[in-house]
Each structure stands twice: as C-alpha cells, then as structure tokens.
Amino acid sequence: MRGARFGGLDLAILAVGLAFLYGPMLLLVLYSFNASRLVTVWGGFSTRWYAALLANEPLREASLVSLRVALVSAALATLVGTLAAILLARPGRVAGRRTFTALLLAPMVLPEVIVGLSLLLLFVALGFERGIWTVTLAHATVTTAFVAVVVQARLLGIERDLEAAARDLGASPATAFLTVTLPLAAPAIGAGFLLAFTLSLDDLVVASFTAGPGSTTLPMRIYSSVRLGVTPEINAASSLLMGLVGAAVLVASLASRRRAPTT
C-alpha cells in the first residue's frame, strides 16, 4: 500500500479545517503579545501583559487554585478510575459488569450543568462548606469515568495468559498484578491522569456550581473578567493555560502511543 499523499485540493481543505479549529486560538496567543492596550488593535510586539499577569494577584491566586484542584482531583480520579477499570476488565464473569460500566460512564454524557447542580445540592444537603475541596471532589467525580475508559481499554488489550504465566512461575495474584499487569497498563494510567488533569483545568461549569469563597479557579476568573471587557492580560493568562493543557495532552498521547511492544 502506498502512503497517503496530499493533492492540492486536500491541502486546501486541510488548511481551512485547521484554520477553523486553531485560527481563533492563534489569534488569542498573538494578541497576548500585543503592545497596545486595545485588544483589537495591533500595537507592536511586547511581553508586558505577561509581566502584568505576574503582578495580578487575583489571577495568580486563581491559577494556583486551578493547579491544586487539577492535581488532587486527577490523582483521586486516577486511583478510583483505575480500580474500576481493573474490576470491569477482569476476565471471566463479573456480576453486574454491564450495569456498573453504564453507571460509571454516565457522567461522561450527562450535561455538565446537571452534574454541577446535583453536586451543589449534595454538598448543601450534607452541610459541606463550599471551597477548594468541594471543587476538587466534584472534578474527581466527573473525570473518573474518563480515566476508567482509557485504562480499561488498555487492560483489555493485555493478553490474558500473561498474568496466568506469572502465577504459574510462582507469583502470588498480587505480585503477578504488580509485576506484569500494572507495568503494561502504566502508560494508559498516566494518560488517564493527564486527561483528568486537563479536564479539571478546563472546567468552568462544574466549578462555578461547587466553588465557594477563596476557591475561584482560573477559568472562573477569566470568565468573570471578560464580562467586564477583555484585557490583553486575560489573553496572556489564556495563552498560558492553553500551553499547559496542550503540553499535557501531548504527553498523554505520547504516553499511550509508547505502549509496550506487542508480540
């Protein structure tokens, strides 16, 4: 089979498609280096808004909140999601496998507004004081499903006889899991973590419902500032956020591609 070559028309379609997807983001990054205070007028290259960003106390605080929420919620989601995936991918019969799979995956398709609202109701009913912990728990709830899907897919791709071979060679069930299954699933677990991390970093809706005083995340801060008018500073903050998310997604996709060589 010959490799795919791009013709002139293909290239044009590709260019239009990419421009549609990435044009707006490119513009945003470009304007974050704008020397002018007017957002829509180019006034030459400058990094002054990045400097201003560093001096902007509320934005800096919001960034820290977002990072903390993303790290902790991704860790929680990775733990719970991986455990769920291990159970659901177990060979043989598992009672209620289909039901549990459906229940686990439901948050992926539920509208975020509903998830946010129901979590808010739950926290209020339980008398939790809203703050950074409620946002973290809410994000972990939403992102667990994504981790589970990624890890389960990888586990199902691991040959079943491998764990049996480890047992046969003297490994206890726990040792067989730790020395064979876990290393083979590690890239997917890492990818799941980064996915959960970026989802949390991106989220505006669920965070808005579950945040309290002192737990304003970066997307919330950006959104509320934009309502008062876009400033180049926000462009700079958004560019940084985009860079971080982009890097995480890149690492995740590299990690899941660099799976162990298949036999």
Add this chain to the structure above:
Amino acid sequence: MPARADFASDARVPLVAIEGVTKRFGSALALDDVSLEIGAGEFFCLVGPSGCGKSTLLRTLAGFEQPDEGRTLLDGRDIAGDPPERRPVNIMFQSYALFPHMSAAKNVAYGLARAGLPRAEIAARLRELFALVRLEGFEDRYPAQLSGGQRQRVALARALARRPRLLLLDEPLGALDRRLREATQIELKGIQSRLGTTFVMVTHDQGEAMALADRVAVLDRGRVLEVGPPSALYRRCRTRAVAEFLGDVNVLSGVVVARAGGRAQVRLGESGALVEAADPDGAGETGSNVEVAVRPEGLVPGDALGATVEVATDLGPNALVIARTAGGATLRALLPAPGAAGPPPPGTPVGFAVAPGAAWIVR
C-alpha cells in the same frame, strides 16, 4: 525406552494420577470422568480434535481450573487445593505468553526471582538455560525483537527454569512453520530426555504425537478413548475413531469365519477374500460382523481386493494410490515408488492384498 512405555505394570506410584476428573463449563461437559496415570520421566501426549478437552485437562494440572469431581494427585498427594504458584508444575502456553515489557533474560529469570534465588545463582541458571535452548546472545532482546522460533525457545527456557517435576506444553509447536516444527520436535525430544523431566504435551497434530510421545492419550468430547504407546495405537487400537484420528486408514467390513489365539480370519463383505486380522481383545466372535482397519502402507499389490485407480500421486519415496472398488468403497494405498514411468493413470485396474500382520479388528 520400553521401561517407560509400559510403566503401568510397574508397582511404583505414578508421578501424576488423574482419577475420575469431571469438569463442566455451564452445561457443557469439558472433561467427562477422565482417569490417567503418567509416570516420572515420561513424554506424554494428549491428542484429539479441538474442543475435546485436552487443553482443559492441561489447565487443570497447572491449577488454573478446579475439577468439579475427581482428584488430581502428584506424587500421590492431592493437589486440588494448591494454587498455580504453589505447584511444582510449569506450563508453556500456546501463545508463549512472554512478558512483552521484559527482556528474554528477565522473562526466563522471572520464576527464579519469585523463588528468591540469590542473584549469582540466577545468573548461572540463566547461562545454563540459554545454552540449553541454544539462544546465547539473545538475552537482552525483547520478545518483539525475536522471531517466532526464538520466542518459542524463550518460553521453553522460562517454563523449565524452576526445574518443575512436571512440564505442561500447550501446542508448543503450533505457531511454527512446518520445517521449523520438525527441527524443533527433535530438539524438544532431546531436551526432554536429557533433563528427564516429565512432559505432558497437548497437540492436535497426530504426527507430532507419534514423533515425540512415549505414550499417547486420545481424547474426544471430554472422554479418554484410548491410551498407549503411539506405535501400538497406530497399528492396534480398539476403536475406529482412534484409528481414524491417528492417520489415514482403510476400514473394511466382513464376517469372522475362524479364530485362533489373538487372530481372526475375516471374509470381506465385498470381495469375499479372506484376510487375517489381529484381534487382541477378542472383539470378533466367529460369525459376527466386524470392521477391519488397514493403514495405507498395509495394502500391497495382490488380488484380494480389485479396484480402479482414481488418483495416484508420486510422493517420491512412495506413491499414494486412491482407488475405488466395484462396490464403491474408497481404498488408500501407499505403494513403492513407481519409478520413472510415473504412477498409474486414473482408470487403471489395480489389485491389493493385505500385508501380513497389517490388519486388525476395530469397534
């Protein structure tokens, strides 16, 4: 090795005793009251069509399946409750099941590390094992960097590393091409007799079983049909199913006209010719209808059976002639090489006789 072949007459405790083992999966009966004894040092083959239960029996010995009924004894001790990691038994999987994230050496050392052997001893054992399977220099390769034959050797070395009392092999040569398979058969047999380890091998290839096994058990639908040395089973089995499973066979019907010792004179139904057939367990009483089995190489030129050639193939050392009798029965005969003239063309009339000792009565 006659001492091995007829160990059953020996009073020693067999290494493995399978007693009335039954295993069900849902309503399907995978093993149906299987009883077998396997002696220490034997090369034992389980053969049968796919789905006959041979792999289930192997997995039961390895500890991955628990029998629903019956006992499995190793050295006279019931091992039913022992998990796979606590049995002095190792298995070589059909897929090899090599750990893809470990080098060949790490794969082979896996079982040794679990046993807690000191590092120096593991290194010594690895050298020994890689030499045994002739893979020196490939220690640091990953499974994906090895050929099929090399992976097969790594899998064998890994399964032998813990010096098991019993080595189970599930279609170990199934993934290799024909030429490599034949070379590997010889090697496998060599390794087995050098180590003296008891091998139990599952295969669906009767030729492989014939080439390797001291004794063979033929399974079908979860039951053991017959057990014995392959040469004996090939020439004197009790049932038609086993005769057909172990290779090409002509089955002729006839009537027993006389008996003497373990032999019967059978008048063949179609031609009326008399054939002497072995009948070791007296299946054919005088006057009864019986079936007589003859391997293709047991038919020689003669005049007991008349037929016309349908296809004749020159195989080099001999010629396979497929001929049809007037009554419509198909005969397969392995005749001496036809020479430069080539095999007889279709339509040629041929006559066959049964070589002395080549026929036996089957049920």
